[in-house]
Amino acid sequence: MQGKVVGSIREAIVLSGLRSGMTVSFHHHLRNGDYVLNLVMEQIAALGIDHLTVHASSLFDIHAPLLDHIKSHVVTKIQTDYMSARLGRAISEGAMEEPVEFRTHGGRPSAIETGAAPIDVAFIAAPASDSMGNCSGKYGKSACGSLGYAFPDAMHAKKVVVITDNLVPYPLVGWSIPETYVDYVVAVDAIGDPAGIVSGTTQITRDPIGLMMASYAVRVIQHSGLLKDGFSFQTGAGGASLAAAKFLKDVMVREQIRGSFGLGGITGYLVDMLREGCFETLLDVQCFDLKAVESIRTDPRHMEISASHYASPTVRSSAVDHLDVVILGATEVDTDFNVNVHTDSGGSIMGGSGGHSDTAAGAKLAMIIAPLFRARLPIVTDRVTCISTPGRDIDVLVTQAGIAVNPRQPELQDRLKQAGLPVVPIEELKTAAEKVTGVPTRPAHGNRAVAKVISRTGELLDTIYNIPRR
Amino acid sequence: MQGKVVGSIREAIVLSGLRSGMTVSFHHHLRNGDYVLNLVMEQIAALGIDHLTVHASSLFDIHAPLLDHIKSHVVTKIQTDYMSARLGRAISEGAMEEPVEFRTHGGRPSAIETGAAPIDVAFIAAPASDSMGNCSGKYGKSACGSLGYAFPDAMHAKKVVVITDNLVPYPLVGWSIPETYVDYVVAVDAIGDPAGIVSGTTQITRDPIGLMMASYAVRVIQHSGLLKDGFSFQTGAGGASLAAAKFLKDVMVREQIRGSFGLGGITGYLVDMLREGCFETLLDVQCFDLKAVESIRTDPRHMEISASHYASPTVRSSAVDHLDVVILGATEVDTDFNVNVHTDSGGSIMGGSGGHSDTAAGAKLAMIIAPLFRARLPIVTDRVTCISTPGRDIDVLVTQAGIAVNPRQPELQDRLKQAGLPVVPIEELKTAAEKVTGVPTRPAHGNRAVAKVISRTGELLDTIYNIPRR
Numbered sequence: 019m020q021g022k023v024v025g026s027i028r029e030a031i032v033l034s035g036l037r038s039g040m041t042v043s044f045h046h047h048l049r050n051g052d053y054v055l056n057l058v059m060e061q062i063a064a065l066g067i068d069h070l071t072v073h074a075s076s077l078f079d080i081h082a083p084l085l086d087h088i089k090s091h092v093v094t095k096i097q098t099d100y101m102s103a104r105l106g107r108a109i110s111e112g113a114m115e116e117p118v119e120f121r122t123h124g125g126r127p128s129a130i131e132t133g134a135a136p137i138d139v140a141f142i143a144a145p146a147s148d149s150m151g152n153c154s155g156k157y158g159k160s161a162c163g164s165l166g167y168a169f170p171d172a173m174h175a176k177k178v179v180v181i182t183d184n185l186v187p188y189p190l191v192g193w194s195i196p197e198t199y200v201d202y203v204v205a206v207d208a209i210g211d212p213a214g215i216v217s218g219t220t221q222i223t224r225d226p227i228g229l230m231m232a233s234y235a236v237r238v239i240q241h242s243g244l245l246k247d248g249f250s251f252q253t254g255a256g257g258a259s260l261a262a263a264k265f266l267k268d269v270m271v272r273e274q275i276r277g278s279f280g281l282g283g284i285t286g287y288l289v290d291m292l293r294e295g296c297f298e299t300l301l302d303v304q305c306f307d308l309k310a311v312e313s314i315r316t317d318p319r320h321m322e323i324s325a326s327h328y329a330s331p332t333v334r335s336s337a338v339d340h341l342d343v344v345i346l347g348a349t350e351v352d353t354d355f356n357v358n359v360h361t362d363s364g365g366s367i368m369g370g371s372g373g374h375s376d377t378a379a380g381a382k383l384a385m386i387i388a389p390l391f392r393a394r395l396p397i398v399t400d401r402v403t404c405i406s407t408p409g410r411d412i413d414v415l416v417t418q419a420g421i422a423v424n425p426r427q428p429e430l431q432d433r434l435k436q437a438g439l440p441v442v443p444i445e446e447l448k449t450a451a452e453k454v455t456g457v458p459t460r461p462a463h464g465n466r467a468v469a470k471v472i473s474r475t476g477e478l479l480d481t482i483y484n485i486p487r488r
Numbered sequence: 489m490q491g492k493v494v495g496s497i498r499e500a501i502v503l504s505g506l507r508s509g510m511t512v513s514f515h516h517h518l519r520n521g522d523y524v525l526n527l528v529m530e531q532i533a534a535l536g537i538d539h540l541t542v543h544a545s546s547l548f549d550i551h552a553p554l555l556d557h558i559k560s561h562v563v564t565k566i567q568t569d570y571m572s573a574r575l576g577r578a579i580s581e582g583a584m585e586e587p588v589e590f591r592t593h594g595g596r597p598s599a600i601e602t603g604a605a606p607i608d609v610a611f612i613a614a615p616a617s618d619s620m621g622n623c624s625g626k627y628g629k630s631a632c633g634s635l636g637y638a639f640p641d642a643m644h645a646k647k648v649v650v651i652t653d654n655l656v657p658y659p660l661v662g663w664s665i666p667e668t669y670v671d672y673v674v675a676v677d678a679i680g681d682p683a684g685i686v687s688g689t690t691q692i693t694r695d696p697i698g699l700m701m702a703s704y705a706v707r708v709i710q711h712s713g714l715l716k717d718g719f720s721f722q723t724g725a726g727g728a729s730l731a732a733a734k735f736l737k738d739v740m741v742r743e744q745i746r747g748s749f750g751l752g753g754i755t756g757y758l759v760d761m762l763r764e765g766c767f768e769t770l771l772d773v774q775c776f777d778l779k780a781v782e783s784i785r786t787d788p789r790h791m792e793i794s795a796s797h798y799a800s801p802t803v804r805s806s807a808v809d810h811l812d813v814v815i816l817g818a819t820e821v822d823t824d825f826n827v828n829v830h831t832d833s834g835g836s837i838m839g840g841s842g843g844h845s846d847t848a849a850g851a852k853l854a855m856i857i858a859p860l861f862r863a864r865l866p867i868v869t870d871r872v873t874c875i876s877t878p879g880r881d882i883d884v885l886v887t888q889a890g891i892a893v894n895p896r897q898p899e900l901q902d903r904l905k906q907a908g909l910p911v912v913p914i915e916e917l918k919t920a921a922e923k924v925t926g927v928p929t930r931p932a933h934g935n936r937a938v939a940k941v942i943s944r945t946g947e948l949l950d951t952i953y954n955i956p957r958r
Contacts, residue, residue, distance in 0.1 A: 187718060191768055192788060196793075198804055278659065279658075298659075299661040318788065321663075324666070327668050334670055334671055335492065337667075
């Protein structure tokens with residue numbers, strides 16, 4: 019049996035047959051600690067390969083060197099589900115000729131599997147791998163836990179290169195992605211900076227406004243009719259969302275409610291809920307902190323889930339379709355409940371849907387929690403700068419000043435009113451915000467499309483235009 | 489989210505769109521206790537659907553009702569990796585017009601994945617499933633352990649029906665096959681007879697000839713140069729093979745050899761080897777006994793492996809390629825080391841390759857253990873009745889009367905001779921057998937092909953012809 023271990027990333031690139039004009043893919047479990055994308059792109063550039071599409075599940079500030087590769091036309095197209103502010107600002111100012119294609123964490127695997135967004139060479143950053151490419155995120159100095167987003171890349175790319183800093187004897191016990199999909203394995207000194215991969219402990223908010231929103235959020239869940247045995251739940255890693263998870267745990271423990279599953283990007287707060295009996299299992303597409311990594315490594319009830327199983331709309335079913343409640347964030351919400359998580363109010367890219375619109379579409383109750391205003395800019399507006407998640411999929415907006423229920427959910431509205439919660443029309447929240455901040459001027463933008471927002475099912479949802487250079 | 493649970497197997501068949509002339513598939517983890525194939529075929533026949541191909545990983549005596557479906561042209565073609573004697577005899581006597589296509593446990597997933605043997609509707613017998621089809625073999629009254637052979641069916645069939653007698657709340661904790669592949673779920677009273685699914689305890693042989701062969705087998709392994717740290721091993725569930733596993737364990741424990749993995753169909757003897765530190769992990773495509781089922785359910789080092797990961801020759805790599813030693817059986821071996829496991833010496837089908845030729849091709853040392861003769865028929869012949877595994881992939885034949893080494897392995901021959909083992913030319917074993925049994929007459933057979941033996945890589949290896957009716 020010929021081995022798959024090759025001497026360098028450069029050698030793996032050459033062996034993969036990568037040529038100019040092709041598509042390379044990356045996953046983002048190493049988050050802002052990821053070295054792999056930069057290491058690979060540096061070698062690709064050195065080899066003189068250009069006009070590539072970078073097809074990444076998310077891009078972080080650490081990937082800023084991509085801007086140089088864009089300038090030199092090594093990279094001429096980007097497909098991603100999320101882009102943090104540093105790259106986002108440059109893209110918004112017009113750094114690329116071709117618009118970025120934003121998909122969702124469920125739409126991306128769907129597009130890969132159906133062939134709408136094929137991959138030539140996938141690079142898998144693996145915290146542990148054996149010589150044949152059986153690999154996992156659970157073990158090693160760069161452990162990140164789940165490799166959920168990397169599954170579609172591994173399963174459908176024409177060539178697959180595993181890059182690891184923890185090469186172990188065959189077979190890796192407890193692999194996630196099997197060798198059956200892997201062409202080459204490269205050992206490097208470090209695939210990432212542990213400090214950037216996961217946070218030590220994600221902290222809940224201490225901000226009184228955040229705590230108030232979290233408290234409202236839990237009361238909305240309590241009175242939604244959904245909080246009963248079999249309950250399923252997802253929340254993000256923002257401070258107020260984490261506070262909501264903690265408060266929800268207290269309620270579930272007190273009322274002895276035995277839920278079924280916690281889903282999504284998993285934090286230690288969800289792990290606490292599992293351990294205290296609030297859930298039977300966690301379905302984990304990505305670990306956000308060390309406690310989650312430790313849990314997925316040691317607790318068989320804490321299961322890794324592929325991006326398709328998590329949220330793809332074109333597999334036979336996915337977990338988001340079984341979700342009762344999801345708590346989500348927003349940079350803007352408009353009076354039609356459309357949500358923007360792609361840009362700031364100035365129109366500069368600083369995020370992306372991730373699993374936002376997938377979970378909103380799947381969950382019985384999709385709740386946005388957001389403060390009425392941030393940095394003197396109102397959250398609630400007439401019209402969001404960018405539609406990331408359509409208003410038809412959002413059920414409730416929770417702010418510190420009141421709770422707005424989508425008119426499409428009159429029964430929920432009645433329930434919350436009867437429970438004495440401060441339910442108000444969403445227009446009132448807009449007015450309340452504008453009393454503090456004034457009516458914002460619409461941000462100026464140019465006529466050049468810098469990004470297309472593609473819905474989870476593949477339709478064009480919105481277009482993001484260039485903004486003036488700073 | 490619309491559920492996938494339908495009221496009956498009949499309804500699932502109708503919903504699947506199954507029509508005459510299509511291909512239905514089954515896996516064999518419930519072995520001779522399987523009710524599912526018969527239940528499904530009965531409903532298909534009642535619906536008036538005919539001219540089907542049955543595409544099964546193995547067929548056992550319990551599947552004898554297939555003969556009625558063959559008579560009535562409900563089934564007009566069979567593809568399988570193994571067929572036990574009752575069906576085999578009828579096929580050999582000419583029950584079907586079209587020849588059976590025999591593949592191997594690695595060739596089957598390869599043919600499914602590459603499209604050479606596509607499946608229209610796969611029926612998955614699942615000892616546990618949730619309402620969306622996340623399913624596993626590990627839990628429930630019909631627990632069979634691994635579902636390894638069912639993975640390619642689930643992943644590549646146009647429609648997938650899960651049939652379970654243990655429907656659990658969503659999500660099943662510890663699924664093997666995810667819901668992403670499943671279209672319909674049917675709950676039935678029983679998917680199998682536990683007594684036929686796995687044996688309570690598989691017994692090692694007490695026959696002195698078997699024990700002698702097992703002892704030789706272990707000495708061959710000891711002196712092969714392969715028995716050292718990192719050693720990997722597969723053996724079958726026959727009495728002498730199990731005895732060899734037990735003796736090998738004693739040697740490894742005594743000599744403190746820490747192997748890497750045990751592979752294949754797993755028995756309690758391999759589980760003992762794992763527990764006593766002979767292996768780091770077991771890679772399990774099928775459990776043979778209750779101890780193996782208990783182990784795969786509770787020990788994270790005992791991992792389920794898909795049929796492709798086990799043995800497919802067309803994935804990027806599979807576990808058989810990493811195998812040091814495999815111990816295999818034979819109904820006949822010829823002086824070119826070709827092995828027959830498809831027919832008895834009379835030419836009647838009573839088996840099939842299973843993983844025989846996959847592991848023989850992959851392993852560094854492929855060893856056949858077989859007695860010199862059975863029921864007064866010699867094992868070693870001039871020419872096997874059917875070539876199941878080509879002689880080029882077989883390294884050693886161990887009998888009670890001596891050990892024959894394939895001339896392609898002169899170094900191994902020297903090692904064994906130097907160790908004082910009774911190494912003899914294979915022709916001598918033939919002569920010794922014939923002294924006892926007499927020279928056998930070649931079985932009479934007709935001119936009608938009743939089965940084609942297709943190699944793991946898809947070439948025609950041999951043809952099995954009809955034999956006289958009894």
